[in-house]
Amino acid sequence: DIRMTQSPSSLSASIGDTITITCQASQNIGSSVNWFQQIPGKAPKLLLYGASTLETGVPSRFSGRVSGTTFTFTITNLQPEDFATYYCQQYDNLPPTFGGGTKVQI
């Protein structure tokens, strides 16, 4: 299975900040990464696919990029509703695998 190493596991930020989360894939997977947001008690929500493409309706303050096997997820101008846990997921190879999550808290 492809391992997705996500960091940091948690971070503290303030409204208006810019934050960055990283996922390192254990092998080359092109751009086959999704990013999800999960609010406690809810199901994850797809934010980006193909490493950098916004899902319909997702605000443009969310973005992603890839460099080699390193995937970066950024939120600019952090809003109150953005405090949640974020996950990366690779879908290049079956089984799809997830990173361990990053909890973004105030």
Add this chain to the structure above:
Amino acid sequence: QVQLRESGPGLVKPSETLSLTCAVSGDSVSSFFWSWIRQSPEKGLEWIGYISNTGSRNYNPSLWGRVTMSLDTSKNQFSLDLASVTSADTAVYFCTRGKATPYTWGQGSRVTVSS
């Protein structure tokens, strides 16, 4: 708008079979791929497998031999059976729309394995 809703027992005894059903509205199970994913504090998010509209299946090798997925087009739903459960199978189980990318998720069904 596609909506998914899981249903099934919240408590299953060790060695028994966990059975969950996902009711689909706003789409037809005959149209796409449908998957199950589970989440636990110990293992995080874990993809269980998918079933396609044509009935093809792919399961996570880590669960191979214990998982069965099926479609019921007459009821527009799909199902998961996980046999010989242990406490390690305690998790929140999500049904999703998609093959490897879960585009839409159900609200989740918490299943505890305990005697």
